[in-house]
Amino acid sequence: MKKLFIIIFLTGLQISGLSAQSSLVKQADRYYQQMAYVKAAETYEKALNKGETDLHIYKNLADTYYKIFDPQKAEKYYAILVTKTKDPENYYRYAQMLQANGKYKQSIPWMQRFAKLKPNDPRAQDFNKHPDFLTEILVRGKDKYTVTELANINTEYSDFGAKPLGQKLYFVSARDTKNKKYGWNQQPFLDIYQADYVNDNISNIEKLPGNVNTRYHEGSFCFSPDGKTLYFTRNNYTGKEYKTDSTGINRLKLFAAHLINDEWTNVQELPINNDNYSVGHPAVSPDGKKLYFSSDMPGGYGQSDLYVVDIKENNQFGKPVNLGANINTAGRESFPFISQNGDLYFSSDGHLGLGGLDVFLSKYLNNNFAQPRNLGTPLNSSKDDFTIYFNDQNKNGFISSNRQATRLGDDNIYIIKNIKPACDVIISTLVTDAKTGQALAQASVTLTDDEGHPVKTKLTDDQGKVDFLIACGQNVTIEARAEDFENTKKNIPATADENISLNLSLNPIEKIISLRELDINPIYFDYNKWHIRRDAAFELDKVVAAMKKYPDLKIHIVAHTDTHGSAKYNQALSEKRANATMQYIISKGIDASRLTAEGKGESEPVIKCKPCTKKQDQLNRRSEFQIQTND
Numbered sequence: 189m190k191k192l193f194i195i196i197f198l199t200g201l202q203i204s205g206l207s208a209q210s211s212l213v214k215q216a217d218r219y220y221q222q223m224a225y226v227k228a229a230e231t232y233e234k235a236l237n238k239g240e241t242d243l244h245i246y247k248n249l250a251d252t253y254y255k256i257f258d259p260q261k262a263e264k265y266y267a268i269l270v271t272k273t274k275d276p277e278n279y280y281r282y283a284q285m286l287q288a289n290g291k292y293k294q295s296i297p298w299m300q301r302f303a304k305l306k307p308n309d310p311r312a313q314d315f316n317k318h319p320d321f322l323t324e325i326l327v328r329g330k331d332k333y334t335v336t337e338l339a340n341i342n343t344e345y346s347d348f349g350a351k352p353l354g355q356k357l358y359f360v361s362a363r364d365t366k367n368k369k370y371g372w373n374q375q376p377f378l379d380i381y382q383a384d385y386v387n388d389n390i391s392n393i394e395k396l397p398g399n400v401n402t403r404y405h406e407g408s409f410c411f412s413p414d415g416k417t418l419y420f421t422r423n424n425y426t427g428k429e430y431k432t433d434s435t436g437i438n439r440l441k442l443f444a445a446h447l448i449n450d451e452w453t454n455v456q457e458l459p460i461n462n463d464n465y466s467v468g469h470p471a472v473s474p475d476g477k478k479l480y481f482s483s484d485m486p487g488g489y490g491q492s493d494l495y496v497v498d499i500k501e502n503n504q505f506g507k508p509v510n511l512g513a514n515i516n517t518a519g520r521e522s523f524p525f526i527s528q529n530g531d532l533y534f535s536s537d538g539h540l541g542l543g544g545l546d547v548f549l550s551k552y553l554n555n556n557f558a559q560p561r562n563l564g565t566p567l568n569s570s571k572d573d574f575t576i577y578f579n580d581q582n583k584n585g586f587i588s589s590n591r592q593a594t595r596l597g598d599d600n601i602y603i604i605k606n607i608k609p610a611c612d613v614i615i616s617t618l619v620t621d622a623k624t625g626q627a628l629a630q631a632s633v634t635l636t637d638d639e640g641h642p643v644k645t646k647l648t649d650d651q652g653k654v655d656f657l658i659a660c661g662q663n664v665t666i667e668a669r670a671e672d673f674e675n676t677k678k679n680i681p682a683t684a685d686e687n688i689s690l691n692l693s694l695n696p697i698e699k700i701i702s703l704r705e706l707d708i709n710p711i712y713f714d715y716n717k718w719h720i721r722r723d724a725a726f727e728l729d730k731v732v733a734a735m736k737k738y739p740d741l742k743i744h745i746v747a748h749t750d751t752h753g754s755a756k757y758n759q760a761l762s763e764k765r766a767n768a769t770m771q772y773i774i775s776k777g778i779d780a781s782r783l784t785a786e787g788k789g790e791s792e793p794v795i796k797c798k799p800c801t802k803k804q805d806q807l808n809r810r811s812e813f814q815i816q817t818n819d
Contacts, residue, residue: 213240216248223437225252229261243272254281257544257572257590259288270298276305287543288570292322295543310489310517314540317641321540325564334605335566335587340390341383342600345375348588349408349575350601353415357385358396359601360407378407380420388603398452400445408523408575410470418445418452419470419479424463439466442481444503460497460505471524472499479505480532482522490518490538515550515557528580532557535574544572547587551612551657558657559644567604576604583607614687615656615680619648619668622693627652631670631694636677638663640722667726668692672737674708674730697737710794710810711769715752718764720772724811728769731813732776742816745769745785748792750805755789762787769811784816 212235219228232249250265266282269275279302286295296319303312315321341347345362352358359382362375379401383393395401400420409420424439441461445452461467462485469482479499484492485508493516498506511532515521519538522545526532530552535545539560546568550557562568567576569591578585585604592600619631627648634645635656643664646654658664658680667677673694680688708731711724720728735741747766749758766785774780793808800808 210235210238210240212238213242213245216245220248220252225256228252229256243269246272247278250278250281254285257288259285259543259571263289274305276302276309279305280311284537284543287322287541289543290570292326292542296322310513311519311538311540317637317639317643318540321562322542325540325542325562325568333563333567333607335602336605337592338390338586338601338603339388341393344598346378346599347601348599350586350588351410351577352385352579352586353411355384355386356382357390358382358409358411360409364395377403378405380406380409396452397450398445399455400443400452405440408469410472410525412472413474413476416447418447419443419458419472420445421468421470424461439463440468442467442470456503458505459503460508469523471526473526474528474530480511480524480526481508482524483508489513489516491520492522494521494524494532494534511557515560520545523574523576525576525578527578531580532560533576533578534560535572535576536560542568543570545574547573547576553614553657554655561659572599578604578607613658613660613680615658615664615666615690616688617648617654617656617666617668617690617692619652619654619670619692619694621673622695628670628673628694631668631673633692634667634669636665636667638665666690666692668694670694672697674733675726677726697734708813710812712806713765713809713811715750715805715809716761718761718768720768724769725772728772729776732773732778735773735778735782742782742784743773744814744816745783745811746814747785747787747811748794748808749790750800750808751790751793751798752805755791759787759789762789765809765811 212231216228216231216235219225219231229249229252232245232252235245246265246268250262250269253259253262253265263282263285266278266285269278270282279298283295283298283302286292286298299315303315306312318324338350341359343361343363347359347361347363350357350359358380360378361381362378364376364379366376380396381393382396384391400406400418402422404423406420406422409418411418420443421440422443424441442458444456444458446454448454458467465483465485467481467483467485471480472478473480477499478496480494480496482492482494488510494511495508496511497508500506510516515532515534517536517538519536521534521536521538523535524532525534532550532552533547534550535547537545539546539548539562541562542565547563548560549563550560567573567587569589571589571591573587573589573591575588576585583606585607587602587604588599589602590599617633619628619633620626621628629648629650629652631648631652632645633648633654635643635658637643644656646656648654656666664680665677666680667675669675673696676692676694678690678692708727711727712721713724714721731743735743745766747762747769749762749765751758753761764787766787770780770783770785773783790808794810795804795807797804
């Protein structure tokens with residue numbers, strides 16, 4: 189049923205023009221356009237059984253089951269689509285449904301195909317940086333959370349979005365069978381409920397008193413810090429008027445209700461709403477001054493994005509601000525929650541996850557939200573996981589999921605207990621001039637993972653400082669660069685579990701060219717190879733920086749090998765290494781006339797040995813650098 193709150197972000201609902209359609213297919217198309225997906229699926233299946241083979245039937249069937257989250261059937265039809273089309277979104281959704289069905293290894297090749305076809309898509313870039321993400325996520329939350337079904341609250345219908353206030357628990361449910369059924373999944377329309385909640389015991393469940401609930405959907409709500417204002421999501425329905433946009437879709441809007449004499453009343457529509465796009469999933473900051481929400485308004489990054497807006501007096505609000513590409517993706521970001529610490533929790537199917545919606549945490553650091561992190565299992569599952577609530581003080585919380593669903597739309601409420609806080613390390617970095625000790629403002633500092641992939645780049649402030657937040661157990665490297673200085677880096681081991689203060693001192697380039705030979709390390713090569721490794725590129729960038737600073741500087745490159753193989757072969761290999769070294773420098777904008785290179789084969793080992801150890805062989809496989817002079 190949480191898919192109700194996903195439909196507000198659907199785009200491209202138009203059916204492509206086709207000829208010679210049967211009446212059965214036309215009827216299915218009408219159901220599909222009306223978002224009556226259960227009926228649409230049934231009718232498309234009948235058309236297939238009668239021999240219909242139009243490609244758009246398979247496409248709409250796959251997308252229908254994807255939207256109502258029937259991963260087994262969605263996988264079936266995406267499996268057909270990916271053999272008939274080269275649509276990268278079909279590859280991506282097929283991978284998602286494989287993951288949702290626990291077929292993690294089978295999903296990887298389809299993610300690889302998606303990434304190859306859409307290399308500039310942030311989802312593809314994220315996957316390319318972390319191709320082994322599934323292994324990490326599956327163990328990340330181990331021993332940190334216990335997730336169990338909350339007793340005496342769930343029904344055979346959808347129940348989700350639990351939030352406590354005082355000694356009551358509030359949640360959303362489709363349990364009222366007297367309500368009109370929703371065409372999307374044939375469950376009753378949603379209402380907001382409350383129950384007495386003491387020591388994890390649920391009793392006296394009833395609909396929210398007041399006039400919040402209507403004949404249509406209400407749900408996905410939050411409270412102001414003082415508990416006197418309820419912000420909630422509702423269909424675009426006020427009074428007796430049910431409004432649709434220009435395409436006939438009824439969007440979602442945000443409303444506020446106020447607690448008066450123990451009833452939620454005086455319902456007011458928020459001014460940030462619009463009839464032509466949806467606004468939903470409210471979350472209020474701990475100080476009550478900001479409202480976070482999800483919307484498919486124009487100008488976003490994907491199907492739905494997270495936004496924040498200032499809350500002012502007299503039902504006045506500021507201008508919504510997108511939370512940016514660090515949080516939002518080409519997929520769906522929704523159900524935000526702000527903890528007492530100011531951290532952002534939200535659900536997404538655009539960030540790397542286990543299938544369906546996963547819950548992510550973005551720590552609030554230096555007035556910004558850090559890189560989101562998938563909270564892993566058991567909090568997340570291969571199914572949809574959403575509407576998390578977390579209490580920073582007592583370390584308890586709630587989450588909703590259809591991980592044990594026995595029927596369509598069956599979302600349940602789970603309680604999170606014995607939470608061990610996600611282990612984080614703040615790396616406070618100070619960048620200074622090694623010669624004077626002065627702080628370097630606007631230096632570029634990059635956080636790189638253990639595979640050499642850049643994760644985040646920031647500029648130092650006026651005091652030469654910058655902070656990074658990483659999860660415990662990560663091997664990372666911090667690298668600093670500044671104009672007219674050598675770049676430098678430092679490795680942070682995975683054993684670090686406390687905040688780190690790091691000082692990176694950069695040597696002025698003037699120090700380098702005062703020597704006959706550059707004050708840099710040789711670069712090294714793999715056995716019988718001449719390609720430039722990542723660690724070699726780091727050293728070569730120092731050479732490039734010096735040559736750009738001093739246009740008259742000329743460099744001579746001398747390359748060497750180990751003693752394996754014949755002298756003739758090693759001479760040719762050293763020349764290839766010398767040329768590869770020179771070509772890298774040229775590729776960075778240095779004129780070839782300022783470079784010379786030669787190979788000396790095995791004739792000048794840095795360590796004379798025979799036989800040599802692997803370490804000694806590595807030290808001999810090198811390129812060295814000299815400044816060319818006129819004397």
